[in-house]
Structure formats: structure tokens, C-alpha cells
Amino acid sequence: MASARTPRQRELFEIAKSYSWVNLKSSGIADETAVVIAEGLKENRNLQMLDLSDNQIGDAGAQAIGAALRKKTKLSVLLLSNNKIGETGARAIAEGLQTSTALTQLGMHTNQIGDAGAQAIGPALRDKAKLSLLHLESNKIGDAGARAIAEGLKTSTTLTKLGMRANLVGDAGAQAIGSVLRNKASLTGLYLDKNTIGDTGARAIADGLQTTTALTELRMNANQIGDAGAQAIGTALRNKANLSLLYLNSNRIGDSGAIAIAEGMQMSTALIDLRMNTNQIGDAGAQAIASTLRNKANLSILYLDENKVGDAGARAVAEGLQVSTALTRLGMDSNRIGHAGAQAIAAALRNKANLSRLSLSNNKIGDTGAQAIAESLQTATALTELGMQTNHIGDAGAQAIGSTLRNKANLSILYLHRNKIGDTGARAIAEGLQTLSALTDFRMNDNQIGDAGAHAIGSALRNKATLSKLSLSNNQISSSAAQLLSQSVPKTCEFSAESQRGSFQDATPPASPSVISTKTAHLSDTPSSPLPTSDSMSQDVRQLQARIAQLELAQQTTNPINSGIPRVPLQVLSQATAQFSESKRIGAGGFGHVYSGVWSGQPVAVKRLAAGSNQGVAQFESELEALSRFRHPNIVTIMCYAQEGNERCLAFELMANGSVRDRLDRKGGTPALSWDQRRNIATSIANAMHFVQTAIPRQPLFHLDLKTDNVLLDAQFNAKVADFGLTRSAPMQVDGQSYVHTQTVQGTLLYICPEYQHEGKVSIKTDVYSYGMILLELVTGQPPSLNLMANVRRELKKSRKVDAVLDKAIDWSIQDKEAAQAMAELASDCLETVRVDRPSFGEILRRLSGKEAAGANEEEAVAGSDRECLVCFNAPTNAKLMPCYHACVCVACAQWMIQRQDKCMICRVPPTSFQEGTFNQTFVQ
Template sequence: MLSFQNMNQNQRQLYDRVKNKSGTLFLSAKQIGDEEAKAIAEALKVNTTLTQLGLDRNQIGDVGAQAIAEALKVNKTLTLLYLNVNQIGDAGAQAIAEALQVNKTLTLLNLSANRLGDAGAQAIGEALKVNTTLAGLGLGENQIGDVGAQAIAEALKVNTTLTELYLWQNQIGDAGAQALAEALKVNKTLTMLYLNKNFLTSTAITTLRQTGNTICKLEGLDDQRVPSPSELAQIVARAVNAQLQPSVNLAAENQQLRSELAAKEQVLATKDQELATKDQELQQLRFDLAAKDQKFATTELELVAKEQQLANKVQELAAKDQELAAKDQELAAKDLELQSALDRIDVLERNQDASGSASNFDQPIPQVPLATLVAATNNFAADSLLGEGAFGRVYGASLPGPRVAIKKLSAESKQGTVEFKSELDSLSKFRHANIIAILSYAEEGDERCLVYEFMPNGSVRDRLSRKNNTPALTWSQRHRIAADVARGMHYVQTAFPDHALFHLDLKTDNVLLDAHFNAKVSDFGLVRAAQHLDDKSYFRTQNVQGTAAYMCPEFFDEGRMTIKTDVYAFGMILLELLTATKPGARLKTDTRKAVKNQKFMAMLDSALKPTETDQQSVGEFVTLALECLEEAADDRPSFGSILVSLDP
């Protein structure tokens, strides 16, 4: 047991921080190893207020996991524990499994991206049979095969609390899938099961889909993969062990027979001494013993034959290994060929002119009855509400097909009939990976609804504000978001050769993120078009609409629109991505002053910890942002040149 006196300074600091912490504590990516994990575990034994602990992306191994497991046996408050992206193997998983059998508070445990194999999965399966609190379990990106999957499947037959189970990117084949399918026939609580990037065949996928279970949603069944060479080696090793098992059993039988024979000889020796007068009976016993000797000799011959058979199997497996090695080389060559083709395609796509006839994209948006949307949202009930703004409210719903977002315009909305028709007309012509897709609409009387693709990670503004305690965006994610927005806006401006389009309400609230944090521009209700604009010409409007913090001076003061109007708003978005600060003139002024004094790094979002390589990228990023925010439109870059700066 680690005592406070034996801790080094770093361990004591971690101990004090965890011991006195309440609510939520994330220690992600802090290079925490086993020794630090021991100090954290000691603090958890006495802490009575901490409910969520993030130890993901560290260097915790089995020793650290075992210490944390001991703490879980006595801790009474922790509900969420993140241990993903560490170095925990089967020993650590077995210790945690023992803790789960007595812990009564933990509801979410994430062990994804570790080193768990079948032994660890079997231990966790046994724990799930008795645990009554765990609702979410992450075991993705480990080394779990069919044996581990079968153990978890047996647990699912009796477990009544688990609702989400992540088994993506393991080594599960058809046998494991068959066991999980049998479990789904009786389980009544699991609502989400991720099995993407395993080794399932089409037969196993069909079996899983035909269980009759209507509660559990199966994710990623069609996204399977071919085993890598190292994974194939593990599969072959399991097969060899399975083939050698008969030899072990036969050896045990052989030993048992020898033991029985020795016992009988001892009995015979005793009979010889005690029953000297019963020679005839003794002779008969000797005849019996000879028969048993003969049987034993036959058994030994059978063992020799079986061992020879096993040796032949080993030779066959060695030959298969050679075949697999040849296949690996062939697959590697194919991979290189495929990657080369993909690279060529990527180059072609990046250099393809985004402009073209609108008729190439123009398709009518289907109208659906308002009653359909009313039923899908339970009459726009509060529990379906995703968010609201000046336009009205957005609700989540499940129509036939994927989940959708329904924007219901209120009677008082700034987006009236004209804006409603404008957004319908614009989005019916746009088909781009970085433009929100509109799926259908409803219009009856004064009621107007737009149905979009569902974006599970919400708006960029919500993510920068860490709404609902969501994790901070990484630097690579922020960089990709900027490139996605620039790519989408370049498409908007060049999609139609005979006229230019202005979004006029480009902001972080209107940039949405899908499940993989790909960004898509939304809310085209204020979009305007002008004929034959070039870099020097402009279009004037008397009706200035949008969000003041993102408006360039010439549009805000004079109603003049150029192809650089939306570039100004994009520059404000770049500053938000860097600082997470709300937009406005003060943010621009503070940034220019900080850059001039070479103190901009102090303005960065505190959640960002850029590496030396990232710091160079940050510098280029802030320079681009200030160029986009130039007072004069002529001094701002175009979205085309912005893409060149942002794309790798």
C-alpha cells in the first residue's frame, strides 16, 4: 500500500488534487503512469464528492489499473471513469472486473484503445452478470476475439442495466457474432451495440440483423475489415492452441491410466500377502491385469497415432503460414496500388472547379405532411428539443431512415416566408460535403418546418463554450473545421457561373458538426444573389440583416456586398476557434494588439496545449484571420486562396 509519506512530489500533488476534488476532474493526456495512478487510487479511497474522473490518453498499465480497481471497491461516489487510450492489459482488466462485482455507483466505464484480450473480456463478462449499475461500457480498439465476445454475450443474457456497449475494432469473427445474436434474442435493455471494424462475414451480419430485437441499434455492421498480418498471427496462434488441446487431454488420460494401474498393482501386492491360500483367485486377477495392460498398450498406440496426426496438423499450419505470408505481400501491393489511386482521386477532387450549371444539382425538396413531423416529435414535445434561437426551435426526431433535425419557425421569427423560401431554394441546389443537407419540408398555413440531416455534435459555438461539459476541441479538429467552412463557402460562391451568392449570416452558431467533427455550413435563410460580380464590383441592399459581430464595415454601414463580405465573417470564426472567445470588435482589436506585442499565445483557448509544430500552425492561423478581417474588402483574401493556406 502506497502511503502519503512514500509519495514523491508529483504523486502528492495528484493525491491532494483528487482527494479534495468534487464534481468532475479530467486528467487527460498528462503522461500519467502506474506510480501516479497509485496516488490517484489512494485519494479515491477517501474522496466522497468526485463523480467523474478522466484518465484517458495516459500511460497507465496493469499495475495502475489494479490500484484503481482496489479504490473502486470502497469508493461510493464515482459514476463515470475514462481509462481509454492507455496500456491496460488482461491483468488490469481482471482487477477492474473484480471491483465491478462490488461497486454500486459506476455507470460508465471506458476501456477502449487498450490491450485487453479474451482473458480480460471473460473477467468483465463475469462481472456484468452481477453488476447492477453499469450502463455504458467501452471496449473498442482492443484485441478481443470470439472467446471474449462469447463471454460477454453470456453476460448480456442476464444483465439488466447495460444500455450501450462498444466492441468496435477488435478481432471478433462469426462465432462471437453468433453468440451475441443469441444474447440479443433475450436481452431487453441494450439499446446500442457497436461492432464496426471487426472480421464479420455477411452471414454473421445477417444473423445479427434477424434476432428479432427491436430495442438495440446495431452500429457499423457493414463497416468490417480484413485482419492485419499481426492479427492473423494471433488468430493462427489460437487455432494452434485449440488443435493442441486434444494432446493435453490425452496426456492427462495417460497419467490417469498409469495412476489407476499403480493402484491396482498395490492392491494385488496386498492380496498376495493376505490371500496366500487363494492362488487360483490371484491367478485370475493376474489374467485381468494382463488384459488391462493390453488395453493400456492399445491406448498408448492410439496416443502415438494422435500425436503423429497433430504433428501433421502443425506441418499443415506451417504451410498455411507460408500461404498467408504470400497473401500478405500480395495485399500489401494491392494496398499501395489502392492508396496511389485514392491519392490521385483526392488530387483530382481538390483541383476540380466547384463551379458549374445549377441544373446539375437542382432537385426539388420533397414536401411532407405537417402531421408526420408532429407525430415524430410527439407534438414538438420538450424532450425532443435540441435548441432554439430567433428563428424558432430545433427538434430531434427519428423518421424512416437516419435521425433528423427539424427546424420549426415560430410566428415571431425573423425568418419569414421570404427567408423560408430562400433557404429551400438555395439548399435544393447545393450538394456538397460541407453544406448542410435539407431532406424535406412542411408548410401548412402559418406553420413552416425544414428537415435537415442530424448533426450529433451540435454547433461550433456550443463546442467552444463546452456546452453540457463536452470535451474541448483539439487543435487538429479546429484546423479541419476552418478548412471545411472555407471549402463549403468557396463552393457556395462558385457553384453558379452566372451569379455570385452571399450567405450573410456565417457564424459559429451556423457551423454544425457531424459525428466525426466534419463541419457543415447551415442556415441559408438570408442568402442573396448578384449577377456577374468580380473582385472589384459590389451589390447594394437597403435591408441589412445578419449578426452584427460578423458584419464587415461596408455591409454594416452602407449595405454594400462583395465576394469578400462573407470572408470577413470567416475571419471572426477563425479568431473564435483560436481563443474560444465570443466574437466582436473587441476580440479583433485585442488580437491585433497581442500580435503586435508578440503575446498572442496568452489569448489562446486555455484548453489548447499546442506542440512546437502546432505553434507554427497557430501563428499562420492568426495571420490569416487578421487578413480576413481587414477593413478594406480589396485587402481580404478570397475563399480560394484561403483554401490553399488551410489545406495540407
């Protein structure tokens, strides 16, 4: 056998045989070579350290290595991370470690161990009293595996770091881990982020951490922790003076939880990295966090993005940061910060010379706030990223920002898109760009930039060899200027300048709507009410409305694809998915295959049309058109598309937790969805469908393939409806009596209602029937079937209870059983054979909310009582756009849209005025 070895294998054999410290990390080792190394290890009696991480070792190689380790009593360090080891290999390694009582470090993260592998490793750890470091991250370990690992760690009193992040650990596993932490006084790092731990598990972990006074790093981000769990963690932190890193981002923590965390951190003067972004923290929570920052002189990173912090909270945070001279990164985007908050933050940044990243995007910052921020950044010469997109910044703010860019030689990312910047501001930004030799990503799309600004930007970018992305779409740039600008950027740069408004590149546009005042028009609630202007003005408005209606109809019949969605070269999506690699394929359907990838720094799912699929072409156009017309938190977001010849691709936001059906099936060993999660999923689907049915008057949208496979879950298990490929819409009255007729019946048989299946009749009650089947799946966990429907109805008829068919994967409380009973009854109503007997989605939302019978208008109020502006998502819908009468934005955003000549996100007609009021529906008649 030795003679058949390659020279490289013979060399590795000798290393494995001879050295006590064998370091073969990142050596391109696969199973065949691993077997050779294992043969060398068998002869090595002095082995103390073996590092085979970052290779391609699978089960066969791991089995050989495991066998070679059986008598290695001196082994103290074993590192096998970043390989392809599964359950079989993990069991072999565990068996090999039985006699290694000197083991201090075991690293097997980023493999495919699963529960079975973890259950084998757990017992192997029982006599490892000296174990100080255990890393099992990214291995698909669930509660069963976590319990086994916890049991194995009971005697490891010297444990300093425990890593189980990015697994499938829920409350049961967390409770086991919490219990075993009680005697781990030396623990310095605990990494449990990216699991499914809720308040129960968080409380157990917090209880276990009470005695770990040496703790320096705690990561529990991307779980399901709410205020109760955060309050327990806050209590556990009170004696953690050495805590330097705390990650609790991407949970469900509100003000009370944030206040408890802040109180717990008072003594943590060593804190350098605090992340509580993507929670539900408002001003009260931010003020509490700010108070604890006053003694954190070494704080380097603070992320509070994607919360509900307004000016009061921002002012407090700014005051707390005054002493943090070491600050390098500050993230407060996607909050509710305006001028006052921005000015306070600016004052706090003046002594932050080391600041490298500042993100204040998606707030309400205008020119005054932008000018203050720009002035404060003058001394921040280390700045590499600046994000101030989706604010209200105009030319004055842009001029200030341009001035401060001149000494930012290291700036690589600059985001100023979705503001109100015109040519003057663009020229100032361009002048500031002259010295930026490291620029890679520059975005100023969705502003008011014309040719003058475009020429200035083009001139500034001519020497930017590192530039990889430039976006200037949705401005006012002519095609000739855009073409000239494209020649100023590197050939490898992803350049976008589509969908220009008011540009010179198109044919003569329709008559200008300038005759309509851009001031607020105080109209009545009905479109037929006369305008409070002169007769000639009213006639002009009526003529314009008729013209708009003609344009809308022409657009629907001749151009189904909305150009507002970015169109990118096919090569861009090919590169994003590693040339549509099989290793990136995450799904398939009638349309074609779906691949994971990264586009513009964001994880995406790319749906690629199968070659020669005529049906797929229609579905591609239908889905692109449907998703370009609607924006809603419970509808999957389309990011971009590609269309070249017969090739068509759609790129969507990547939903980390897959489909509802996969989670109900517990595919991949994932934990069962909790009842709260299922109830939220039911409400989210109903919200999405009610929205698409009522957003455009007399033109409801039909999904026609609504099923649990087409409802996707993000990292926080928020549900979003996807796959609108069979979508249809047609002018009709929005009631249960009306229908349209189709000759083609498509969809999934078990979800199709009788009148659609047998007669081709489609109405607003068609998707309700499909929704009823989804509710049964959520209650029972079972896949759809006629038997499922019959069984639930039989139980309801026999005993008025559905306990016998409830999903046994859930530990049901009495209250949850009652809620499931109500959902099953609602499902039965949705599955009525006669469509007029089915509830509408508005009524469904009312029943899900537990409200009693409502009046005619209350149904709409239930669905829209918490409606937020579809532009900023941070303010109520108190502006009704004119002349289309769509009530879907706030006053500030309505003014912004009119100034930018932007289009209504529902009908794509440019608004020319708006009416103030309280509008809980998208369309108010």
C-alpha cells in the same frame, strides 16, 4: 403534517417506515411525496434496499432522502436513477451515505448531477470497500467529477460494474479512472461510451484493464479514440477470455487499430456482440477482424457499418462468420461492397436461421449480389429488418428479394429505396408482402416504379394495419395512382409519394431530351467545345441547353422551394416534437424556436417559424431552397419540411454537440475543444463555403450570417455550416473584384464586413470576413468583438506571436502554438478592410493545409483533391454530367442517374450523358 397527507402518501410512509427492502420504482413520486417517504425512512432502523428510480424526484426530495439516510448502516442498495436530481440533491445523498459502509450498489444514472455533485459523491465512496456496482451515466459529469469518483473508488476492490457513459469525461478524467482500475480484478463491466475520450485517455484505461481478467463487457463507443488508443486496448484484451461484448463504434479507428483489436480478441471465445461501425476501417482491418471471428461460434451481433470495407474485406468477414450459427444481426451498410462481397456474405448467411436484422444499404450491390443475398435468406424466418437501400438493384434483384419475403411473417422494416427497381420488381416485392402482417416501415422511394407497380403495392398493403410509414416518392407514379394507393394504407400511416418523375400528373413537360445519347460523350473540358456528333445533333443539343437555361431561370424566380425535399404534414413534425413541447425546445432565434425530436427513426432539430414573421417566411424559403440545391459533408442536412397556412417548419439532422460557440464557451460544463478539433472545424467551414461558392458556375452562394453560432458539431465533433436563412445568390463572375448590390443588410454586426455594412456590396469575399472572425474565436476561445480583432493584430505587430491571447483552456504544445500562430495570421488577412486583399476560400484551404504558394489551378485542386461522388460518397468524381457540365459523381452513379432519369443535385437538370475524366471541382470549365 401527517393529517395533511393523501391516502397514497400515508401508504408510502408506512412502507418506507416498515420494510427493509423498499421498492417504489416507477411510482410517479415527485418531491412532495419524496419528503413524506423520507420521514418514514427516518424511523426505519433495518433499511437494506431503497429503490426510487424512474420517478420525478428533484433536489428537494433528494435532500430529504439524504437526511433520512444518515444512520442507515445496513443499507446495501440505493437506486435513484432516472429522476431529476441535480448538484444540491447529489450532495445531500452523498452526505447521507457517509455511514453506509455496507453499500454494494449505488445507481444514480440519468439525473443532472454534474461535476459538483460527483465531487461530493466521490469522497462518500472512500470507505465503501464492498461496493460492487456504481452507475452514474447521463449526468453531465466532466473531468473534475470523474477524478473525484475515481479517487473515491480506490478502496472498492470488489467493484464489478462501473458505468459513466453519456457524460463529459475527457482524457484527464479517463486517466484518473484508468489509474484506479488497476486493483479492480473483479471488474466485469466498464461503460465509458458517449464521452470525449481520445487516445491518451484510452491508453490509460487500457493500462488499468491489464489485470481485470474477469471483464465481460467494455463499452467505449462514441468517443474520439484513434489507432493509438485502439492499439493499447487491443493489448489489454489479450487475457480477456470471458469478454462477451465490445463496443468501439463511432470513434476514429483505422486499419492498424482494428488489427490490434482483432489480435487482442483471439482468446475471447465467449464474444457475442462486437460493434466497430462508424470508424475508418478498410479491407486490411476487416480481414484481421474476420480472422478472429473463426472461433466465435456464439457471436450474435456484428456491426461494421460506415467504414471503408470493400469486396476483399467483405469476403474475409463472410468466411469468418461461417461458424457463427447464432448470428442475429449483421450490419455492413455504408461501405464499398459490390457483387463479389455480397455473394460471399450470402454464402455465410445460409445457416443463419436466427438472423433478425441485415443491413447492407449504401453499398454497390447490383442484381447479382441481391439475388445471392435473397437466396441465402430463404431460411431466415426470424428476419425483422432488411435494409438494402442506396445500391444498384434492378428488377432482377427485386424479384429475388420478393420471392424470399414470402415466409418472413415477422418482417417489420423493409428498405429498398434509392435503387433501380421498376414495375416488374415492384410487383414481385408486392407479392412477397402479402404474408407480412407485422410490416411497419416500407420504403421504395427513388426508384423507377410506375402505376402498375404502385397498384400491386397498394393491393398488397390493404391488410397491413401496423403500417406506419410508406414512402414511394421520386418514382414515375401518376397522381391518380398515388391517390388510390393512399386509400390502401391505414389513416395513421405517414404516406409520401411526392416529386414523381415522368408521371402523368403534371402539365405537358418540356421537349424530351431523348435526342441526346446516353452513352459517354468524350468532350473537351470547355462547354463551348463542339459535340462529336452531326451538325443537326449539335443544334438540337444547343437548343435543349437554351431551353434548360430558360427553365432554370423560371424555376429560380417562380418556385424557390425544391420539391425534392420531402414535404410532410405539419402533424408529423408536431408529433415528432411532442406537440412542440417546451421540454423539447433547444434553441431560438429571429426565425422562431428550435425543438428536438425524432422523425423516421432519426433524431432531428425542427425549426418552427414564429407566427406572423414576414422576415421568417423569406428566410424559410431561402434556407429550404439553398439546402435543397447542395449536399456536402460540411453542410447540415435538411430532412423534410412542413408548410400549412401560416405554419412553416424545417427539420434538420440533429447535431449532438450543439454550436461551436457553445462549445468554446464550455456551456453546460463541457470540456474545452482540443486544438485538433478546432483546426478541423476551421477546415470544414472553409470546405463548405468553397463548395457553395464554386458549385454552380457564375452563381456563387452567399451565406451572409456565417458565425460560430451557425456552425454545428455532430457526435464526433465534425463541423457543419447551418442557418442559410439569409442566403443569396446572383449571376456574377467568381472573383474578388465583382459584387452585387443589395438595399437590405442583414446578419450579425460583428461578423459583417465594411463594404456590406456601409454600401450593401456583397461578393465572394463577404463571408471570408465573417470566417476571419471565426478563426479568431477558435484561436482565443473568446467571443467576437472589435477588441478581439485589435488585440490579436496588436500581438502580431508587437512580437509576431499570439501566445498572450491563446485560449488558456488548452494545454498548448509547441507545434500547436505554431499552427495557431498561422491561423491567427490567416484570420488577420481575412479581416482586411479592402475586400480584394482578403484570400478566397480556395486560398484559405491551401494555407490551412500548410502548402506553399500554388499556381492558378492548384487552389481548386487543394479543395477538391479528396472529392467524392455526391451520390454514393464512396468513389472519386470521375464523371462530368451533361448537358449541365457539373462534375460531381462517379461513373457508376452517372449511369444510374441517367437510367432513372434522376436530376443533377446541383442544378436539378436531368443528365442525359456524361464524360469520364478526373474532376476535382464540382464545375469544370
